[in-house]
Amino acid sequence: xxxxxxxxxxVDAVRPPRVNPGPRRAFGPGARPLLIAALSTxxxxxxxxxxxxxxxxxxxxxxxxxxxxxxxxxxPKVAGKFLVNVRLFLVAEVLILVLGLVLAVLRSLPGxxxxxxxxxxxxxxxxxRALPGVLVIFMLGMxxxxxxxxxxxxxxxxWAVVVLTLIYSAYVSEVYRxxxxxxHPSQEAAARSLGLSRWQGLRYVVLPQAVRRVIPxxxxxxxxxxxxxxxxxxxxxxxxxxQTQIVQAARFNFTPYLATALVFLVVTIPxxxxxxxxxxxxxxxxxxxxxxxxxxxxxxxxxxxx
Amino acid sequence: MSGxxxxxxxxxxxxxxxxxxxxxxxxxxxxxxxxxxxxxxxxHEVIALIGASGSGKSTLLRxxxxxxxxxxxxxxIAGDEITAQGVNVDRIRRRVGIVFQSFNLFPHMxxxxxxxxxxxxxxxxxxxxxxxxxxxxxxxxxLAEKAREYPDRLSGGQQQRVAIVRALAMExxxxxxxxxxSALDPELVAEVLNVIRELAAxxxxxxxxxxxxxxxxDIASRVCFLDSGRILEQGSPRQIFAEPREARTRxxxxxxxxxGRL
Numbered sequence: 001x002x003x004x005x006x007x008x009x010x011v012d013a014v015r016p017p018r019v020n021p022g023p024r025r026a027f028g029p030g031a032r033p034l035l036i037a038a039l040s041t042x043x044x045x046x047x048x049x050x051x052x053x054x055x056x057x058x059x060x061x062x063x064x065x066x067x068x069x070x071x072x073x074x075x076p077k078v079a080g081k082f083l084v085n086v087r088l089f090l091v092a093e094v095l096i097l098v099l100g101l102v103l104a105v106l107r108s109l110p111g112x113x114x115x116x117x118x119x120x121x122x123x124x125x126x127x128x129r130a131l132p133g134v135l136v137i138f139m140l141g142m143x144x145x146x147x148x149x150x151x152x153x154x155x156x157x158x159w160a161v162v163v164l165t166l167i168y169s170a171y172v173s174e175v176y177r178x179x180x181x182x183x184h185p186s187q188e189a190a191a192r193s194l195g196l197s198r199w200q201g202l203r204y205v206v207l208p209q210a211v212r213r214v215i216p217x218x219x220x221x222x223x224x225x226x227x228x229x230x231x232x233x234x235x236x237x238x239x240x241x242x243q244t245q246i247v248q249a250a251r252f253n254f255t256p257y258l259a260t261a262l263v264f265l266v267v268t269i270p271x272x273x274x275x276x277x278x279x280x281x282x283x284x285x286x287x288x289x290x291x292x293x294x295x296x297x298x299x300x301x302x303x304x305x306x
Numbered sequence: 307m308s309g310x311x312x313x314x315x316x317x318x319x320x321x322x323x324x325x326x327x328x329x330x331x332x333x334x335x336x337x338x339x340x341x342x343x344x345x346x347x348x349x350h351e352v353i354a355l356i357g358a359s360g361s362g363k364s365t366l367l368r369x370x371x372x373x374x375x376x377x378x379x380x381x382x383i384a385g386d387e388i389t390a391q392g393v394n395v396d397r398i399r400r401r402v403g404i405v406f407q408s409f410n411l412f413p414h415m416x417x418x419x420x421x422x423x424x425x426x427x428x429x430x431x432x433x434x435x436x437x438x439x440x441x442x443x444x445x446x447x448x449l450a451e452k453a454r455e456y457p458d459r460l461s462g463g464q465q466q467r468v469a470i471v472r473a474l475a476m477e478x479x480x481x482x483x484x485x486x487x488s489a490l491d492p493e494l495v496a497e498v499l500n501v502i503r504e505l506a507a508x509x510x511x512x513x514x515x516x517x518x519x520x521x522x523x524d525i526a527s528r529v530c531f532l533d534s535g536r537i538l539e540q541g542s543p544r545q546i547f548a549e550p551r552e553a554r555t556r557x558x559x560x561x562x563x564x565x566g567r568l
Contacts, residue, residue: 190410193371194424194476195400204423208414 067255074247074256075263081243082263085229088157088239092164092229093222099165100172101211105202107173108180121173128170133231137163141235160232168225175217179210216282219275223268322385324349324480324511325370330379330389332362332369332535339365341535343379347480347513352506354522354543355515357532358558363515364407366532367482370513371404384479400428403473404482407489409465411457411472417444418453421472429476436475443471447501463494467501474505481505483514519562523547531555 052058106114106121128136141159144152153159183206191201230241238246240260247256325347332340340362347353355363368374370381372388372395381389388398412420421443422436431439444450447467457465466486473481483502487495499521506512506525516522522529522543529546531539531554539552550556 186406186408186410187412189373190406190412192396193373193399193404194472195396195428196424197396200427204427205412209412212414 063253065254065258067253070251070253070255071259073251074244075259077247078240078244078256078260079263081238082240082260084157084237084239085226086267088160088164088229088232088237089222089226092161092168093225095161095165096168096172096225097218099169101176101207103169103173104176104180105207107177110198125170125173128167129174131167133163133167133228134234136167137231137234140166141232156232156235156237159235160229160237163232163235164225164228167228168221171221172218175214175221176210178217179214180206182213183209213282216275216279219271219278223271223275226268226271227264323347323382324351324384325513326380326382326385327366327370328380328382330366330369330381331377332365332374333377339535340369340376343535343537345530345537345540347511349511350509351527352510352512352514352525354526354529355513355532356517356519356522356529356546356558361532362535363532364484367404367484367513367515370480370482371402372398373404396428400424400476401479402482403476403478403480404484405466405469405473405486407485409457409462409469409489411465411469413457416454416456417449417460417468420457420468421475424472425475440471440475443474444468447471447504461494462490463497466490466494466498470498470501470505479511481510481512483512483516485515485517487516487518519547519559531558533558 055061103121103125106117107125109117137160140163141156145154145159187205187209188201191205192198196204229239233239233242233245240263244256244260248254323346325345327343327345330340330343331338343362343366345353355366357363365374369376376389379389380387383398383401387393411417412423415423418437418440421440422431422433425431425436425439426433441450441453444453447470449464449467449471452460452464452468457468460468466489470483470486486502487498490498495518499518502512502514502521503525514522514526524543526543528540529543530537531546531550531552533552533554539546539550539555546555547559550559
């Protein structure tokens, strides 16, 4: 605390005097708000910690959830199985990106001829967004292999990928579709007026702009997908969650869950931060370009002759 | 199929007008925007379409480019009917360039790619061939050093000149300009108008919807005054601007003069 106070004075000494330091200071990057934020955060966390540590069940909780040796025993085991989730995630992600885009394009096909295509794509998207993921995983993951159709794989990993792809491509197609609709119709008109076909206009003009705009929301969906890979443990894939349950059952201790939670945090939080950063950057760019555009439209009012 | 065959025959006849519009009607819901437009444009003619906002100038141009389907009438380009059933719309559009008020450049592509996209994908030109042609055009209009820039790095006037070059790269028989200076800052208008002057001098057949009356007077071989979806009056610039026959034309021009725009 004391050192903070000294630094505060030093900073203020080098800073040039402000014209109006009063009201600006509360919002500016001054050291005082920073100090207040640090203090209040410390107080809040101290109070929370006191409540937890003084809870009547704390000693038992410590034993069941915070067991050091069990933690260090469980961590490499669950981290090893986390690789299954990573593999699942990576394979499914590629398929989801492709299938989602196909669905979005099918849903935006114009004209009465394509009505059945649009209808089917819409039904698909509605269905897989409406059903809880666990249900889909049980029904497809258990059901289809049970049919024992010749040539249909029985491998759990295969069905895990299929099920995740089916569910997430429905969500992702909606993200793509929002992107496609966000591209102004004048872009398609410009493409068509040059003689590009509808498909060429979509391929070279609309989709590149649409996809660029939806990268942050897509990443958001993939944070969800990373976590939902644990759902496939229900159809017998021994991945991180199943492995955690195995260790937990063997040791009669819940600490392995903590190890698994940490593994997820290490992967998911950087991705979430990255997504937020992308979103912020995109927003900043929009603000910047929006400003210059309005000045162009203002000029319509006063035109002079050459 | 038959359209293409008859087209090949008729376009061999040199006297065919560059563009014939025969009684076209267009409505948006209850609103009749075009109410029986007839117009014939000879090769190398420059037609200025003037009239109040909402008189149908833009809609007429969009109909000629088949961006808007017409409800009745016929449009022929060099004798080929382009509004017939089963005509390949994309083939027509290659022959008719259009430039919009709002530029509509593709923001994710560099200037050079904006220009070469259609020649490569539609005409099947090689990248080298298309780029060489594009660079020639860019140099002609003083934009060569902007070839590798993205559109948002350009001024409005430069963007609009690029949009014109993009349309020219398809080597159209007919160029439609839809209020191409209306979204520009006043000091940028001249550079775009100079490009159009040069095109007119080079013999390009053009239909120009414009609010720039001085420019229309200077450049047009014929001026058409549109009023509520009809061509109310047409004639030489001298006749339209100096001795308009119709009361509505006089009224329109008087308002323009009062606004200090002529």
